[in-house]
Amino acid sequence: MASMLAGCTPWPEEFVDHYWASGHWRGTTLDNLLRGWSLQYGPRTALVHGETRLTYAALNRRVDRMAAGFRLRGLRSGQRVVVQLPNVPELVITVFALMRAGVVPVLCPVSYRGPELSHLVRVSQATGYVGPSTYRGFDHTAMAADVAAEGPFLRRVFPLEAPGSASPYGGFTTDTSGCHYFPLGSIDSPPEPALAQSAGQVAFFLVSGGDAGAPKLVPRTHNDYAYQARAAAELVSLTEDDVYLAALPAASNLAFGGPGIVGTLTFGGTVVLAEDPAPAACLPVVERERVTITSVPSDVARLWLDALPVVRADVSSLRLVQTGGAPVDRETAERMGPELGCRPQQVFDRAEGVLTLTRPADPDGTVFATQGRPLSPDDQIRVVDAAGEAVPDGEPGELLVRGPYTVRGYYRSPEDDARSFTADGYFRTGELARRTPDGDLVVTGPRP
Template sequence: MDKIWLKSYPPGVPAEVDMGEFRSLVDLFEHGVRKFGPKTAYVNMGKSISYDELDRLSARFAAWLQSELKLEHGARVALMMPNVLQYPVAMFGALRAGCTVVNVNPLYTARELEHQLRDSGAEVIVILENFARTLEQVLPKLALRAVVVTSLGELLGFPKGALVNFVVRRVRKMVPQWKLPGHVRLSDALARGAAHALRPVALSHDDVAYLQYTGGTTGTAKGAVLTHGNIVGNLQQAHAWIGPYVKEGEEIIITALPLYHIFSLTANCLTFFKIGATNVLITNPRDIPGFVKELGKVPFTVITGVNTLFNALLNNPDFARLDFSSFKLALGGGMAVQQAVADKWQEVTGKVLLEAYGLTETSPAVTINPLDLPAFNHTIGLPVSSTEISIRDDEGNEVALGQRGELCVRGPQVMRGYWNRPEDTARVFTADGYLRTGDIAVMDPKGFIRLVDRKKDMILVSGFNVYPNEVEDVVASHPGVMEVAAVGIPDERSGEAVKVFVVRKDPELTAEALIAHCRENLTGYKVPHHIEFRDELPKTNVGKILRRALRDEPDRTG
């Protein structure tokens, strides 16, 4: 497909990016530390650390991994934390030691955690103590060499850190009792690492930086292999797009989306690291009043999020009273931005809520709207620099401009493949190297892309992927269930919610019992909000349940 979108690029945005500027993410890190050393890199709960301090702490963690654990190049290190200062310390430390980072959702159930740690072959995990109980349940089944435990207050200094830990542990009782024999406290690992010198590791674009888990197109959680080259490519693409609108060393970005999510990791953590921004980490964005209070403390310039987050902020009366005089940019991704939310956002803040599109498999950015867009335009924008787009029919032929087809992507940001899953990898790539996204799209004459449908049955709850196969497997494991189908239905709060249709084996089975069963085995956002019992489910002539037929029916749950 001809790159007709280049004619619509804003002034200063190049057609191609410089992939040679950084050899690896560690090269990017070292460049940032040299350039912005004393500047504030991260802020969390009122505590800030500079680029220099991040350099020292991450070097100590890296040295501990190398010298005491003797991890080899490419060893997997899992991180299971919300947005706290410990995340960038451990993440950059693992990369500097030559390891591969495995990001883990802290809300995972024991079943989900066991699968990801087993599948990735993680040798070390750094985990916030609030979630240690989950790890305790599966630890005997795993081959971890080290468990590093941290607390919310550990890097906040005295007395704030001690006070935060007391409130979290004793007052709010947010830390269930846990026991992990032989675990190491992060502060101890850092202290021991200080006794060793960090040995620089030669890294290139071909080395694996992250195993970023996603359901792909089948629902089985698998690790997208994202190399240093993939992530460097995508942050270069993002920087090329925002470069004309931001100033090095002066931006303050609000990071409410979790850093373990690929959108926040690349867009917030890494792209803004390159320009010396101050990154304000929001540990609990669900506490909207607390979140708005934090926003009032800093002259923030950029914020990223999902539609539900922006909507929640707009529905807090104190948000409209904030000072938006420094505010430049709001970027929405992870799920569709709704017109009503975008309109109200522009009315309140004076800035357009820009929509972008990406996938875990593309590191993640594929398209973004021009930053000088005058108003919300219902599209996911233009392909980013150095990206090729092809819209194809079911036979793999490119469709005519303006016709709908499957959106396919090729570029430096596209993953190497799925970890240890060659068959799954082969299924998502075309013969000429394009990634099949599973999304149906249309491109207009100016190169703007509009999503019209999803080919795959993935459900998007507050920006997080929920795969029907996984939900159905859990529901079907209940002895009272004969058949089940899971679909997504519209939800004002989360964009979509999970609904399951069930044919009962036990006529006494209740919706409450099923939901309780799901809560034991699924992360909260995957748990069905609606259950409808049926005598039978619609099927194809070969017996495959027709999810689409169920999804298109009027909602009878009330």
């Protein structure tokens, strides 16, 4: 891990050796995995969004050409680019294309506005921004222009134009601050020879939403994220016959890799992208695309159940609904089987990497009332009191974790590291939890 991006905290060598020996880390970058998927699953459908359908082979070709286009527009290996897109195919294509070009994407929630974007650009020293020209009435390109004017980092903006739009940013332009604007659709060039890249390097940054402070950048490596997505997919027995509906924002950890988008693509399934998790938008998509797996916030799961008699969509294809965010209440969990035709899978996750899940074979009592067990056999869990001492099973305490897909620190944020990570590398989740006699975790809420 000596090659990890400066400003990141590496795993200690003894842990690195163990994760390699255990087969968790396999040394292949995510963009190279996509090359393999395109060869293995080429004609199968990889991405669906509305009427748009992309095969694995077409997805890989688009990524190849966009990666070359980014390099033609001046992006260089090791630079950072903020990607702020809704759940559209261009988000997946852009993130993989940037990784293939050696550039590190910063996955930014589409809800962020100027102050948050400015902070992410400053911390990451991002030289580029990819976002909608406008989205739901908000001018994202104008926001990026304001951040670029603050200087000195942001110098390339790639707006995604809405079909049929007449944006002032269409075509190549340069503003008074020296920032260049290239429509994302123009980022297309004949593929170049592949770059030699290390899977121990940072693949992309997620944004931590664990508290009300300034957003923090979470560096996820190719090794750790490929393992997380693969292990989560294996846990739910995901196959090429599965159809995953990304109803949560794709920039979130659960939707991107728990198993999410990356896990589904790993096993040749189909990813359906939804921009709105509301039942009126999603339930007809479940019927049309025969969705088998999805992830929704716990409160949205209840909305889906309440809306079923009105929407009248056939959701019989569903076999698993993951519920994330706040723990799902027992009444909602108990309704899901009879009304959706499948059991829930409760999940607790953080951008930093911790992922606990109930198992498909768990008894109802576990599925309805706990957030399950850690994903990896090498996840190390502690539940501690205010003094950092372990508490007995059944007693509440703060949940601490370290493991092969949980980071050891934020990017360029030593003050936050001191608060959020112990000296021996455990991530302080900030959540109170208790452990049941069977080893499952019940997450009860934020630490006071």
